[in-house]
Amino acid sequence: MNTNNSIENSMNLAEDSRQQEWKHPSFASELFQGRFRWDLIHPFPEQNYMDKMLGDEYLEVLKNCLVKHIDPEKVDREQQLPPEALEALKAVGAFRMKIPRKYGGLGLSNTNYARAISLVASYCSSTAVWLSAHQSIGVPQPLKLYGTEEQKRKFFPKLVNGALSGFALTEPGAGSDPAHMQTRADLSNDGRYYLLNGTKQWCTNGPDADLIIVMALTQPKLVHGKERKQISAFLLNMDSPGVLIQHRCQFMGIRGISNGILRFENVRIPAENLLGQEGQGLKIALDTLNSGRLVIPACSAAVGKYCMHVCRNWANEREQWGAKIGQHQSVAQMLTDISCETYAMDSMAQLTTSMADQERFDIRLEAAMAKYYGSERAWKVVDQAVQIRGGRGYETATSLEARGETPIPLERILRDIRINRIIEGSSEIMKLFIAREALDPHLKRIFPLLKPGKPGNKLLAALGLLAHYTWWYPRLWLPAWSLPKVKFLNRHNRKHLQFLSRTTRRMARKLFHSLIHHRTRLQDEQLLLGHYVDTAALLFTMSACLSRTEQHIKAHGSQPNLQQLTDTYCQKARTEIKEHLRNLRSENRKNMEQISSHLLEGHYAWMENGILKYNDSRTVAESGELSQKQNKKEMV
Ligand SMILES: Cc1cc2nc3c(=O)[nH]c(=O)nc-3n(C[C@H](O)[C@H](O)[C@H](O)COP(=O)(O)OP(=O)(O)OC[C@H]3O[C@@H](n4cnc5c(N)ncnc54)[C@H](O)[C@@H]3O)c2cc1C
Secondary structure, three states: OOOOHHHHHHHHHHHHOOOOOOOOOHHHHHOOOOOOOOHHHOOOOOHHHHHHHHHHHHHHHHHHHHHHOOHHHHHHHHHHHHHHHHHHHHOOOOOOOOOOOHOOOOOOHHHHHHHHHHHHHHHHHHHHHHHHHHHHOOOHHHHHHHHOOHHHHHHHHHHHOOOEEEEOOOOOOOOOOHOOOOOOOEEOOOOOOOEEEEEEEEOOOOHHHHHHHHHHEEEEEEEOOOOEEEEEEEEOOOOOOOOEEEOOOOOOOOOOEEEEEEEEEEEEEEEHHHEEOOOOHHHHHHHHHHHHHHHHHHHHHHHHHHHHHHHHHHHHHHHEEEEEEEHHHHHHHHHHHHHHHHHHHHHHHHHHHHHHOOOOOHEEEEEEEHHHHHHHHHHHHHHHHHHHOHHHHOOHHHHHHOOOOOOOHHHHHHHHHHHHHHHOHHHHHHHHHHHHHHHHHHHHHHHHHOOOHHHHHHHHHHHHHHHHHHHHHHHOOOOOOHOOOOOOOOHHHHHHHHHHHHHHHHHHHHEEEEHHHHHHHHHHHHHHHHHHHHHHHHHHHHHHHHHHHHHHHHHOOOHHHHHHHHHHHHHHHHHHHHHHHHHOOOOOHHHHHEEEHHOOOOOHHHOOOOHHHHHOOOOOHHHHHHHHHHHHHHHO
């Protein structure tokens, strides 16, 4: 298959699996349309009293269970979560938090579930991954979304009784791009079962799971005379004959997770275990990830809070050059960044999970932005915390403890958190996803003109397009008096709100200009679109912080400390936004493209001199073995 065909296939599959319609309002989608819908996010949603009480009680139970049964350093060192810890977690219902009460689960709200997982993540990330792989993306979530009543009655009780689950989409040749999937599920002639063959890579919980959701190719369908790949989703019992654990994987961080390569050889899956319809598999996977990835921003915020706690104590205690290190400006700057970013991550995560609970918003963009922003910023925050701890930040907690120091595990946290920028949609893929959704309203209007069709229909589409843009575009130039009608308590916040309203329209105008300039090729302009995505993500975080601070002031009166934090974050975000909007015109793209092609073509290979390359060590070792063998032969 040539490259163009391969790209087209991937794009077609991704398009077919996209949720096409927007049934509910989306704050983030409106931003890209130039509309700053403050009314959608303010008042900042407070968790309702009963739900909060329920969450508080459960968090207490969970906290006791963690401290009693899990030693995170041991989990990391021994690269496993002990079976008794798993049993203890199961006993307190930690593996059925997301299963509806109707089927015997705890039925926690998204907010309480995020609170619970982030509490666990602040203590032991590996344990958080066990829980989250099982119920954020494993069987409970897709079963809840797409299962028939019969399937729910069959599988939920198994899960409630302790069956562990996982999610198997990735393959050796199909990472971010599922169109390259090779695993097949062929329907038997009598239609009673599917025969599953193939390999799934990096399935978290997979090696220990009882039940997984697995995505596989089924019979292709014909679209305009061309074959289109169909991916379907299946509920698979892991004790089925032909399921093999080929390899247990080990990683830089989250070392206590169970993760492996699964091989399927003629595995029979009963036809009634098909989830949804044939061909709906990728959509099921993407929908599952849409809600599943809400946990990552919450965990990112939790890690930020942990860093604040560590740095507050350390920077107050440690003295160098005649002063507490927190008083040196460079350290103070890092402390400020950590505080501001944590407030931003936390506000964004709370807002998004609460929106999910309210079930009156389409949160696919907000969830993706929160995942992207949270995983990127948390990585920086932990890095800064390591820096503030100096050598102790780099030393393992076990080693610190052995020599009588407080075993603060920042070294482990840095290793653990790195994965969040890769899993459940890498940062690059999140940006593409957000950009595609951002352009959707424009593309929906433009595509009918580009597709082959009757001239009459095209004329109608063109008139519709003209009518829309003559009304929509001039409004983007209106001055800031179209500010949301809201009584602001703080004059700084009012200024930030004006900036948000003004910049939202500016961004939408520029996006429209880019669309006119690049037309449908805009979808390939990843760097350009990346600046729009970063701008929108920052507009969203700023809005979340402002809404939360205002709400807090309203409830508790003037809050100078909080206001200062909000103000500083907003100033920082505004500077970044201006930079992104300036970079839209950047001329560096050509250089970048040329340098990366030179690198790929080996023109800079001369710079790689003077190092031992990964193949060299093997070659040297092999040649050593060879000469040893030869020596032996000669001696014989
Ligand atoms: C610890 C761990 C746990 C995991 N758990 C699971 C699991 O439970 N279930 C499961 O199915 N999978 C799981 N995965 C797989 C994970 O989701 C993938 O690693 C991820 O989707 C990326 O795929 P890849 O690693 O093959 O990278 P690739 O897709 O090969 O991408 C490599 C790089 O290229 C970038 N890239 C790729 N395509 C584009 C593009 N079009 N534009 C710009 N940049 C691009 C990526 O962002 C990345 O930086 C896990 C992985 C790990 C490491």
